[in-house]
Amino acid sequence: xxxxxxxxxxxxxxxxxxxxxxxxxxxxxxxxxxxxxxxxxxxxxxxxxxxxxxxxxxxxxxxxxxxxxxxxxxxxxxxxxxxxxxxxxxxxxxxxxxxxxxxxxxxxxxxxxxxxxxxxxxxxxxxxxxxxxxxxxxxxxxxxxxxxxxxxxxxxxxxxxxxxxxxxxxxxxxxxxxxxxxxxxxxxxxxxxxxxxxxxxxxxxxxxxxxxxxxxxxxxxxxxxxxxxxxxxxxxxxxxxxxxxxxxxxxxxxxxxxxxxxxxxxxxxxxxxxxxxxxxxxxxxxxx
Numbered sequence: 149x150x151x152x153x154x155x156x157x158x159x160x161x162x163x164x165x166x167x168x169x170x171x172x173x174x175x176x177x178x179x180x181x182x183x184x185x186x187x188x189x190x191x192x193x194x195x196x197x198x199x200x201x202x203x204x205x206x207x208x209x210x211x212x213x214x215x216x217x218x219x220x221x222x223x224x225x226x227x228x229x230x231x232x233x234x235x236x237x238x239x240x241x242x243x244x245x246x247x248x249x250x251x252x253x254x255x256x257x258x259x260x261x262x263x264x265x266x267x268x269x270x271x272x273x274x275x276x277x278x279x280x281x282x283x284x285x286x287x288x289x290x291x292x293x294x295x296x297x298x299x300x301x302x303x304x305x306x307x308x309x310x311x312x313x314x315x316x317x318x319x320x321x322x323x324x325x326x327x328x329x330x331x332x333x334x335x336x337x338x339x340x341x342x343x344x345x346x347x348x349x350x351x352x353x354x355x356x357x358x359x360x361x362x363x364x365x366x367x368x369x370x371x372x373x374x375x376x377x378x379x380x381x382x383x384x385x386x387x388x389x390x391x392x393x394x395x396x397x398x399x400x401x402x403x404x405x406x407x408x409x410x411x412x413x414x415x416x417x418x419x420x421x422x423x424x425x426x427x428x429x430x431x432x433x434x435x436x
Contacts (some may be wrong), residue, residue: 171202171203171204172195172202172203172204172224172225172291173203173204173206173221173222173223173224174191174203174204174205174206174223174224174225174226174227174291175206175207175208175214175217175218175223175225175226175227175251176188176191176205176206176207176208176226176227176228177207177208177209177210177211177214177226177227177228177229177232177240177244178207178209178227178228178229178232178256179209179210179229179231179232179233180229181209183279184207184209187227187256187287188205188207190282190283190284190287191203191205191284191287191291192205193284194284194285194287194288195288206223209232209233210232210233210234210235211232211234211235211239211240211243211244212234214226214228214243214244214247215243215244215246215247218244218247218251219247222251223251224251224252224295225251225252225253225254225274225291225294225295226244226251226252226253226254227254227256227291228240228244228253228254228255228256229255229256229257229279230255230257230259231257231259241253241255241273250298250302251298252274252294252295252297252298253273253274253294254273254274254275254276254277254290254291254294255273255275255276255277256277256279256282257276257277257278257279258278258279258280260278274290274293274294274297274298275290275293275294277290316335316336318335318337318417319337319419320337320417320418320419321334321335321337321338321341321397321417321418321419321421322334322335322337322338322415322416322417322418323338323354323357323415323416323418324404324413324414324415324416325353325354325413325414325416326412326413327375327411327412327413329353329354329355329367329368329371329414330351330352330353330354331349331350331351331352331353331354331357332350332413333346333350334346334349334350334357338418341389341395341418341421342357342387342389343389343390354367354416355367358385358387358388359387359388359389359390366383370383370401371401371414374401374402374403374414375403375411375414378403378411380400380401380402381400381401382398382399382400382401383398383399383401384396384397384398384399385397385398385399385418387418389423392425393423393424393425394423394424395421395422395423395424396421396422396424397418397419397420397421397422398418398419398420399416399417399418400416400417401414401415401416402414402415402417403415
């Protein structure tokens with residue numbers, strides 16, 4: 149139990165996430181000195197109106213120095229070309245992503261190859277701006293949009309990770325299934341309860357895992373009700389652990405959703421488990 153508490157205490161508060169500071173640290177990676185000076189002036193002009201926020205600009209002309217800077221300090225955003233003096237193309241983005249960790253990246257380039265633009269977007273950039281059409285307003289909107297979007301992504305990731313830690317350390321069994329009622333996750337408590345590994349349970353249907361084919365209709369009714377009402381449902385459950393043992397428990401089924409708000413599946417929390425050997429429930433059946 150102490151280990152469980154230690155795990156929960158390690159959860160990071162959302163207020164400790166990056167980008168909550170009023171200062172804005174920008175890294176510019178650009179080999180063209182003329183455009184670098186223009187970009188610096190543009191940023192200073194655009195950010196002068198942001199009186200509540202201070203800012204600092206750090207610039208370098210090659211990927212090697214950019215990687216070194218990113219390994220030594222944290223930046224709020226990276227503005228980069230993908231044609232540098234010592235590297236070009238996807239190598240630039242991959243390297244900056246590697247060292248920049250969660251730092252949003254805005255590409256500034258004159259490339260008009262849309263297939264390449266789409267591919268760079270898929271490997272992690274926040275925005276792509278054409279140098280010849282950029283102005284202070286466009287740049288400022290892109291910078292703040294990219295930072296805010298990354299903040300939202302990190303908070304969503306924080307919520308998901310913390311939820312997973314809490315679920316794993318609950319003093320109750322937890323099963324998650326998709327909309328087809330196939331098990332996608334079980335916590336260690338439930339796996340131990342069933343004397344199985346989590347991996348051996350995943351992929352089976354909820355009914356197969358619980359060994360209650362005779363109560364197939366009950367679980368389907370619960371699934372349909374929770375799926376339609378989006379409200380939790382509490383019910384009693386008898387799990388056939390093996391030939392000789394049953395588990396009587398309470399179960400609460402709740403829906404969970406994907407990022408678009410669509411139903412992704414159900415989560416079943418199983419607690420107050422009472423284990424009964426075959427002789428016990430056979431005797432009870434005989435007496436009744």
